[in-house]
Amino acid sequence: MSLHGKVALVTGGAQGIGRAGVEHLLENGAKVALVDLNQSVGEECKSDLDGQFGEDNCIFIQCDVTDARKLRDAFQNTVEKFGRLDIVINNAGINNEKNWEKTIEVNLTSVIQGTYLALEHMSKEYGKEGGVIINISSMAAFLHSPHQPVYTATKHGVIGFSRAIAQDASEQGNYGVRINTLCPAFVDTQLLRTVEHEETMGKFVKYKDEFKQRMDKYGVLKPSLIAEGMLRMITDESLNGAVMKITCSKGIHFHTYEPLSA
Ligand SMILES: NC(=O)c1ccc[n+]([C@@H]2O[C@H](COP(=O)([O-])OP(=O)(O)OC[C@H]3O[C@@H](n4cnc5c(N)ncnc54)[C@H](O)[C@@H]3O)[C@@H](O)[C@H]2O)c1
Numbered sequence: 001m002s003l004h005g006k007v008a009l010v011t012g013g014a015q016g017i018g019r020a021g022v023e024h025l026l027e028n029g030a031k032v033a034l035v036d037l038n039q040s041v042g043e044e045c046k047s048d049l050d051g052q053f054g055e056d057n058c059i060f061i062q063c064d065v066t067d068a069r070k071l072r073d074a075f076q077n078t079v080e081k082f083g084r085l086d087i088v089i090n091n092a093g094i095n096n097e098k099n100w101e102k103t104i105e106v107n108l109t110s111v112i113q114g115t116y117l118a119l120e121h122m123s124k125e126y127g128k129e130g131g132v133i134i135n136i137s138s139m140a141a142f143l144h145s146p147h148q149p150v151y152t153a154t155k156h157g158v159i160g161f162s163r164a165i166a167q168d169a170s171e172q173g174n175y176g177v178r179i180n181t182l183c184p185a186f187v188d189t190q191l192l193r194t195v196e197h198e199e200t201m202g203k204f205v206k207y208k209d210e211f212k213q214r215m216d217k218y219g220v221l222k223p224s225l226i227a228e229g230m231l232r233m234i235t236d237e238s239l240n241g242a243v244m245k246i247t248c249s250k251g252i253h254f255h256t257y258e259p260l261s262a
């Protein structure tokens with residue numbers, strides 16, 4: 001899949017992993033809507049990207065992904081601006097064990113919502129041309145820590161939902177949409193820095209030293225490597241229902257599952 005002439009929507013695209021993904025998409029010729037809650041960081045990001053890639057290739061849409069109406073409008077505005085939609089990356093995520101209900105809303109409910117909206121705009125079932133969806137999970141779904149129980153649950157949920165819907169959307173429904181999941185290990189972003197904060201980690205902040213020891217043991221990745229993984233999931237048309245892991249020791253690789261038995 002060549003990215004020239006393609007249009008992407010990336011949630012949480014104003015900083016961290018999302019921004020790295022947006023930059024890789026623009027570098028490869030796609031047009032991008034970066035959808036983010038944070039107005040000031042979003043505007044600054046859009047201004048930087050305009051300088052690098054030209055003014056007509058990227059739009060910033062301020063939107064809280066947990067607001068279903070606003071998320072629907074963000075998809076609609078993207079299609080109105082660029083005329084189509086081919087790639088959706090449901091990336092926005094938080095780690096708030098104190099307000100754990102919000103963590104479920106952002107990390108899981110909004111990923112489900114974003115996937116359904118993406119299908120409405122890309123699926124052959126709706127007369128569209130197909131496309132690809134990437135849902136961002138985490139290595140926390142494989143190596144969980146007592147430090148973040150609800151975050152871990154949401155990341156398990158993202159994998160389960162994405163694998164199930166991938167089978168429906170592409171294999172059984174023949175909708176022409178591939179759906180893949182990406183699980184990074186620790187990545188150097190603002191999110192990782194919240195590990196030390198009581199206001200986000202709540203009572204689990206007491207495990208912060210063990211968590212930081214894990215970060216020292218396994219290392220911390222750069223966002224650009226995660227963006228490379230995203231690009232591979234977009235361009236390799238054989239990938240559907242795949243679960244990509246990215247770690248310091250093994251780089252980009254895939255989780256393997258037992259075949260389904262009857
Ligand atoms: N950093 C890591 O170590 C790591 C590891 C594995 C997975 N992840 C996942 O990668 C994704 C991106 O995380 P990151 O590390 O880049 O975080 P980050 O905090 O650097 O960036 C997240 C972006 O999402 C936006 N956002 C947060 N809540 C939102 C909402 N309700 N609506 C719209 N936008 C919202 C933020 O404003 C921010 O720009 C998350 O899903 C996270 O769980 C991160």
Ligand SMILES: CCCCC[C@H](O)/C=C/C=C\C/C=C\C/C=C\CCCC(=O)O
Binds near residue numbers: 192196
């Ligand atoms: C406030 C913390 C936010 C953390 C976000 C991130 O998603 C959390 C990840 C948690 C655990 C990661 C799990 C394991 C460590 C990483 C890699 C292990 C790889 C093993 C190997 O080297 O092969």
